[in-house]
Amino acid sequence: MAPPKKDEHPKKEDDVFSPLNRLTRTLHDHDERGLILSLAAFAEEALGRLIEAFMLPVEASKDLLTGFNAPLGTFSSRIKASYALGLINEEQFKDLEYLRKIRNEFAHAWEHVSLMQDKLGSYARNMSFSYLDDDYPETSADKVRTSISALLTDISSMAQQIQAKGTRVKVTGTRLIPMPFKGEFAIQIQQARDSLDFIRAQCNETTGERKRFWGRRLDLFKLQLRLLVSQVPREMTHDLIKIMADAEELPK
Known part of the structure; x- marks a missing residue:
């Protein structure tokens, strides 16, 4: 430069x-x-x-x-x-x-x-x-x-x-992210897999406004996965990262 x-x-x-x-x-x-x-x-x-x-x-x-x-x-x-x-x-x-x-x-x-x-x-x-x-x-x-x-x-x-x-105001607005996963971490990871399968089916089978709705739910699901990754023990993150990668491949 x-x-x-x-x-x-x-x-x-x-x-x-x-x-x-x-x-x-x-x-x-x-x-x-x-x-x-x-x-x-x-x-x-x-x-x-x-x-x-x-x-x-x-x-x-x-x-x-x-x-x-x-x-x-x-x-x-x-x-x-x-x-x-x-x-x-x-x-x-x-x-x-x-x-x-x-x-x-x-x-x-x-x-x-x-x-x-x-x-x-x-x-x-x-x-x-x-x-x-x-x-x-x-x-x-x-x-x-x-x-x-x-x-x-x-x-x-x-x-x-x-x-x-570069000291202009920064965006601080955010939204609450509900966490649907409950129980021990292994159970929560399985719940995440089940949720992904359900969202995948809805994204593939619906059209129009319903498809847009499930696209929005997919975005929320990705945020929920990121939160879960930050909470589980390191040795369990591999399974979640795989779920996250599969979620990214879903068409909205």
Whole structure:
């Protein structure tokens, strides 16, 4: 296998942080309304990318995030989902909630709205201070800008790490497997042989939906055999392995 190119990883980082860098370069040029709406819109998209990176790469994941009436298609639902999934911590959750509440005031009010107003100013004051800026934020706008910019850096970095390290969610769903075999192991092995003969007859003699049903029972039987193999003494596994091989040869 050829070694990776030296600039391969930095290029990936550029792809991740390039939109954020473009955003932060323009934030000083916005008035308060533009600042808040830009930060909120970017945060909503960034949370979507974070959640998507964490979820299974299946169509159902995309349906949750995008499309008409998607359950995780809003800023509020993405904030809550990210926190519930452990993708952001409590402090980040609270900061995003403050941003969302400020965004709603600016987005829905037709009259002049300002971060100098008591309620919005309190939201800004309650936000965490940025760990990326050395200067004290003199205004509420500066506080929101620096706090959320640092938070967005965290979110973008987390999404990149999930993709790079393969730490997306794993399938944990399973089903109970009933075990029909009873008694001493020798008796259970004979019961397994009898079950195989019965399932073989049903698979050979039935058609249509009944054949599909016995194909499903054959799948369950194979799982039951694997469990039984893990339980019997080593010297008895040979007979079970032969039964398993015969089961694999059955047409469903």
